[in-house]
Amino acid sequence: xxxxxxxxxxxxxxxxxxxxxxxxxxxxxxxxxxxxxxxxxxxxxxxxxxxxxxxxxxxxxxxxxxxxxxxxxxxxxxxxxxxxxxxxxxxxxxxxxxxxxxxxxxxxxxxx
Amino acid sequence: xxxxxxxxxxxxxxxxxxxxxxxxxxxxxxxxxxxxxxxxxxxxxxxxxxxxxxxxxxxxxxxxxxxxxxxxxxxxxxxxxxxxxxxxxxxxxxxxxxxxxxxxxxxxxxxxx
Numbered sequence: 048x049x050x051x052x053x054x055x056x057x058x059x060x061x062x063x064x065x066x067x068x069x070x071x072x073x074x075x076x077x078x079x080x081x082x083x084x085x086x087x088x089x090x091x092x093x094x095x096x097x098x099x100x101x102x103x104x105x106x107x108x109x110x111x112x113x114x115x116x117x118x119x120x121x122x123x124x125x126x127x128x129x130x131x132x133x134x135x136x137x138x139x140x141x142x143x144x145x146x147x148x149x150x151x152x153x154x155x156x157x158x159x
Numbered sequence: 160x161x162x163x164x165x166x167x168x169x170x171x172x173x174x175x176x177x178x179x180x181x182x183x184x185x186x187x188x189x190x191x192x193x194x195x196x197x198x199x200x201x202x203x204x205x206x207x208x209x210x211x212x213x214x215x216x217x218x219x220x221x222x223x224x225x226x227x228x229x230x231x232x233x234x235x236x237x238x239x240x241x242x243x244x245x246x247x248x249x250x251x252x253x254x255x256x257x258x259x260x261x262x263x264x265x266x267x268x269x270x271x272x
Contacts, residue, residue: 051202089248089262090203103258137202146193146252146260150202 053138053151061159062128068154070121070138079121080148081113082137090137096121097143128158161185165249165263172239172270180234180266182223182249190251192216192225192232195262197246206234206247239270 051072060066070079078097082090095103096115104113110132112124121138135155139148166181184190194206194216207216212227221236234247246265253259 053202087265087267089265092258092260095258105258139203146191146250147205147208148195148203148260150204152200152202 051138051140051149051151053136053154055154056152057155057157059157059159060125060128062130064128065124065126067125068123068136068138068156070123070151071119072140072149073119074140074149075118076140076142076149077118078141078143079115080137080139080141081111081121081123082139084135084137084153094123125156128156130158133157161187161190161251161253161259161261163249163251163261163263166266167264168246168266168268170266170268172268174241174270174272175238176270178234178236178239178243178268180247180249180268182232182234182263183230184232184249184251184261186227186230188253190253192223193250193252193260194221194223194232194234195248195250197248197265199245203248239268241270241272244268244270 054069081093084090093107094113099115114122135153137153138151141148163184191210193208195203196206197203207218209216209225215224223234246267249263
């Protein structure tokens with residue numbers, strides 16, 4: 048099983064809503080990531096978890112709140128987002144200390 | 160800081176044409192080098208990689224060679240297909256922190272029948 052599964056694939060939310068993005072992998076990878084990708088741009092790193100502990104937070108606003116309940120799951124909780132937060136949110140996993148990332152297909156978020 | 164420079168797109172080719180997408184990286188340390196591909200409406204996939212000088216990564220007819228002397232990792236394919244239409248990202252990984260994977264700006268390839 049070499050898949051990273053993300054749900055939902057599409058999400059539309061208002062600025063006052065609370066929603067969550069979910070990610071799951073069963074490859075035994077101990078590093079998991081959230082990236083944000085705007086149209087025609089490369090992915091931008093948001094958060095990294097290593098061994099279920101947050102190891103990197105790239106100065107992301109607090110309206111994005113990551114959570115790693117166990118080694119297979121990664122969530123991104125969303126609250127009070129802005130329209131400029133509309134983007135494709137990509138989850139990835141990797142063995143530790145490599146650049147070989149396995150990406151999910153992404154959750155396309157629209158904030159109205 | 161560490162950086163990567165990738166050929167600007169878009170690139171439009173006819174089927175069976177030869178493809179080169181240029182990529183150069185900063186020579187800090189000794190990075191591993193990756194090419195990722197993103198097909199329309201999908202996430203990124205690892206296309207190929209090379210971890211040391213003179214290594215050649217290859218997959219699906221694509222190749223790239225780790226050139227330490229020119230700090231380059233150019234992507235090539237001898238005969239492109241319509242199904243190769245995608246965005247290609249060069250990405251050096253400078254080791255250590257998981258955040259040290261640097262994506263290039265991406266090159267959009269369109270292949271016409």
